[in-house]
Amino acid sequence: EDKVVQSPLSLVVHEGDTVTLNCSYEVTNFRSLLWYKQEKKAPTFLFMLTSSGIEKKSGRLSSILDKKELFSILNITATQTGDSAVYLCAVAPTSGTYKYIFGTGTRLKVLA
Amino acid sequence: EAGVVQSPRYKIIEKKQPVAFWCNPISGHNTLYWYLQNLGQGPELLIRYENEEAVDDSQLPKDRFSAERLKGVDSTLKIQPAELGDSAVYLCASSLAGPPDTQYFGPGTRLTVL
Numbered sequence: 001e002d003k004v005v006q007s008p009l010s011l012v013v014h015e016g017d018t019v020t021l022n023c024s025y026e027v028t029n030f031r032s033l034l035w036y037k038q039e040k041k042a043p044t045f046l047f048m049l050t051s052s053g054i055e056k057k058s059g060r061l062s063s064i065l066d067k068k069e070l071f072s073i074l075n076i077t078a079t080q081t082g083d084s085a086v087y088l089c090a091v092a093p094t095s096g097t098y099k100y101i102f103g104t105g106t107r108l109k110v111l112a
Numbered sequence: 113e114a115g116v117v118q119s120p121r122y123k124i125i126e127k128k129q130p131v132a133f134w135c136n137p138i139s140g141h142n143t144l145y146w147y148l149q150n151l152g153q154g155p156e157l158l159i160r161y162e163n164e165e166a167v168d169d170s171q172l173p174k175d176r177f178s179a180e181r182l183k184g185v186d187s188t189l190k191i192q193p194a195e196l197g198d199s200a201v202y203l204c205a206s207s208l209a210g211p212p213d214t215q216y217f218g219p220g221t222r223l224t225v226l
Contacts, residue, residue: 004154034214043155043203043217088154100215102154 002027006089006103014111017079021106023089024071033065033072036088038105043088046074079110114138116218118204124224130192133221137185137206144181145215146189147203155203161187162210194225 004025013019023033032050036043047056049065049072056063060079065072076083086105093101117136125131137144142163147155158177159169163184172179176195181187191198201220207213 036217045214045216048214090154100155100157102156104152104154 002091002093002101004089004091004101004103006087006106008106009104010107010109012109012111013079015080017110018075018077019079019108021074021076021087021089021108022071023073023103025089025091025101026070027091027093027101029093030067030091032092034090034092034100035063035072035074036090038086038088039084046087076108079108081110081112084108084110116204116206116216118202118218118221120221121219122222122224124226125194126226127196128193130190131194131223132191133189133202133204133223135187135189135204135218137187137204138216141206141208141216142184143207143210143213144187145203145205145207146179146187147205147217149201149203149220151200158189160210167210191223194223196225199223199225 007022032048034048035046037046047063052065052067060077063074074087086107088105089103090100116138119134123131144161146158148158149155159172159179160167161181164181177191179189201222203220204218205215207215
C-alpha cells in the first residue's frame with residue numbers, strides 16, 4: 001500500500017531556531033514530491049522535488065530529496081512566528097495514476 | 113493574478129439535505145481537483161478534471177457525490193443527501209497540466225452537517 005509518513009507530528013520551537021521536518025514514502029511509480037504550507041487558509045505550494053540530491057531553496061526554507069532512501073526533508077532556518085503552520089508532504093505518481101498521496105502533516109509552532 | 117476562488121466559505125446543513133460547492137480555477141489552468149480534508153489529516157483527492165473531462169473519479173462516492181466542470185472552467189461539487197460523516201473542508205485546486213504539475217489551492221469550503 002502506498003503511504004507517506006511525516007515526522008514529527010508536531011513541533012514547538014522558539015524564534016531563531018532551525019527546524020528539520022521529515023517525509024518518508026513508499027510509493028510505486030514515484031514521480032515527484034511536493035511540500036505545502038497550510039495555515040488557516042489554503043495550503044500554499046513550497047517545493048516540488050523530482051531529482052535526488054538537488055537542494056531547492058526559497059529564502060529561509062530549503063528541501064532535498066533522497067530517492068534511494070525514499071525520504072525528503074524540509075529545513076527552515078531562523079524561524080519566525082509566521083512560520084507557524086502545518087507542513088504537508090505529498091507524493092505524485094507518474095502520469096496515468098493521478099492520485100497525490102499526502103502525509104498527515106507536521107504542525108509547527110514558533111514561539112516569540 | 114487571481115487565485116482559485118471557492119464559495120461558499122462556510123456551510124451548515126442538516127443531514128439528508130443537499131449541498132453544492134463552487135470553484136473557479138486560475139485562468140488558463142486546465143486541470144482541476146476536488147479534495148476532501150478532515151481535521152488533522154492531509155487532503156484526499158475526490159476527483160480530477162482535465163478540461164471538462166473527469167479523468168479519474170474513482171475516489172468519489174458516487175452514490176451521493178457528483179461533480180461537473182462544464183466548458184472546462186468552473187466546477188461544482190454536489191452532495192445529496194449529506195451525511196454526518198461528510199463534515200470536512202472541501203478544497204479545490206488547479207494546475208496548468210496534470211500531475212506532477214504544481215497545484216494551487218483555493219481557501220476551501222468548511223461543511224458542517226448536523
